[in-house]
Each structure stands twice: as structure tokens, then as C-alpha cells.
Amino acid sequence: MSEPLSAARFRRALTAEGLRVAEIDGWETHNRNEKGPWGPVHGVMVHHTATSGAESTVRLCHDGRPDLPGPLCHGVITKDGTVHLVGYGRANHAGLGDSDVLRAVIAEKRLPPDDEADTDGNRAFYGFECENRGDGTDDWPPAQLDALEKAAAALCRAHGWTGRSVIGHLEWQPGKVDPRGFPMDWLRDRITARLK
Numbered sequence: 001m002s003e004p005l006s007a008a009r010f011r012r013a014l015t016a017e018g019l020r021v022a023e024i025d026g027w028e029t030h031n032r033n034e035k036g037p038w039g040p041v042h043g044v045m046v047h048h049t050a051t052s053g054a055e056s057t058v059r060l061c062h063d064g065r066p067d068l069p070g071p072l073c074h075g076v077i078t079k080d081g082t083v084h085l086v087g088y089g090r091a092n093h094a095g096l097g098d099s100d101v102l103r104a105v106i107a108e109k110r111l112p113p114d115d116e117a118d119t120d121g122n123r124a125f126y127g128f129e130c131e132n133r134g135d136g137t138d139d140w141p142p143a144q145l146d147a148l149e150k151a152a153a154a155l156c157r158a159h160g161w162t163g164r165s166v167i168g169h170l171e172w173q174p175g176k177v178d179p180r181g182f183p184m185d186w187l188r189d190r191i192t193a194r195l196k
Contacts, residue, residue: 002159004039004126007088009158010074014083017154019147022084024062030071031089037123038090043105043165044152045094045125046187047073048132048178054078057131062086073127075151081143083128083151093129094121097172108164111171121172126155134180149187153194163192 005013007028014021024030031038051057057076061084064070071087078084096117102124104111128151132138152166159165168184169176 002041004041005158010088011085013154013158014151017150019150019154020082022082024058024084024086027085028088030062030087032069032092032122033089036090036120039123041126042102042124043161043167044155045121045127045167045169045172046148046152046179047093047127047129047169048134048180049129050134051131052133054131058084058086061129064092068092073129076129076131077144077147077151078131079141079144081147083147090122091127092122093127094125094169095173097121101172105165105167108162111167114172114174117173130179132179132181134178136180138181140181149190149194153191156191156195163188163195166191
């Protein structure tokens with residue numbers, strides 16, 4: 001079990017990993033904590049935004065949509081590799097997912113199939129949204145993938161987790177496809193190598 005990092009420690013962990021960080025005013029206290037607890041945290045969840053355009057994507061992830069208030073993650077990773085901090089605390093990114101998957105993340109074991117939506121993931125995961133249309137043809141530039149690797153590794157390093165604590169939304173919630181465009185095992189291997 002891990003208590004969430006403070007917002008300041010979260011930001012320091014990212015910059016210590018060599019990331020370029022941009023801060024949206026007020027991100028440290030922009031959250032959905034009134035809707036439920038934030039923490040204990042057990043891992044990092046990766047998403048694609050199904051959007052294009054850095055500025056509009058960051059704004060959407062900060063503000064949310066009419067049916068889903070923001071923040072929609074903690075950080076938005078745009079195609080140029082910048083991590084835009086948009087919120088901190090409980091964020092509307094993970095939704096309900098599989099309790100067996102959460103147990104596997106906590107134990108850092110191989111993930112089982114996600115066939116239930118019975119557990120609140122917004123309290124248990126840090127979330128990074130990556131600017132990508134998610135149509136299978138939109139590219140993932142090296143700068144963006146490097147930033148995603150570094151961001152996930154930074155939080156694993158701060159909490160003493162391994163790469164097995166990083167999952168995709170598609171591994172958590174039945175019916176989700178994100179992130180689309182690379183295999184999560186490939187990303188976990190990169191994170192594991194980085195942590196060594």
C-alpha cells in the first residue's frame with residue numbers, strides 16, 4: 001500500500017527523471033476528491049486521448065467533458081514529449097475495473113483478463129493521457145514514447161514499484177482499447193530496463 005505522493009514530490013519525481021514538465025495553473029488542487037478517496041495508490045495507468053492537437057487535448061483533460069468533469073488524468077503527454085500537469089488527486093481516468101487485475105498489480109504479477117468492472121480505479125492509479133487519436137494509424141513519436149516511459153518509471157521509482165505496476169486502460173476495464181498503437185508488455189519492458 002502506498003500513500004499518494006504530494007503534488008510537489010510528484011512534480012520533482014518527473015523532473016528528476018529528465019522530463020520536460022508544463023504546469024496548468026492550479027493543477028495541484030484540481031481534483032475530484034469530493035467524489036471519493038484518493039489512495040492508497042498501487043500503480044500507473046496509461047491512456048490515449050482519442051484526440052489530436054496538443055492545446056485542445058490538454059484543455060479537454062483539464063476541463064473534462066459535459067458528461068465527465070475534469071481532471072481526466074494527472075498528466076497529459078503530448079507528441080513533443082512534454083508532460084502537462086492538469087490535476088492532482090482523484091481524477092476521472094480509470095473508472096470501474098477488475099478487482100483481480102488490481103490484486104495482480106499490487107502483487108506485481110502477470111495480469112489476468114479484465115472481465116469485471118467492480119472496483120474503483122480512480123482512487124488507486126495515477127493516470128497519464130497521451131495525445132493520440134487511437135485509430136491505429138496515428139503515430140507515436142519517439143519523444144512521446146520516451147516521455148511516457150520516463151513518467152511511469154519516475155512514479156515506480158518514487159514508490160519502489162517495478163514495471164509490473166504500469167497498466168493500460170485496456171487491461172483494467174472491459175471494452176477499453178487504450179492505449180492503441182503499442183503493446184503494454186513492450187512498454188513495461190522499457191520501464192523495467194530504465195529502473196535498472
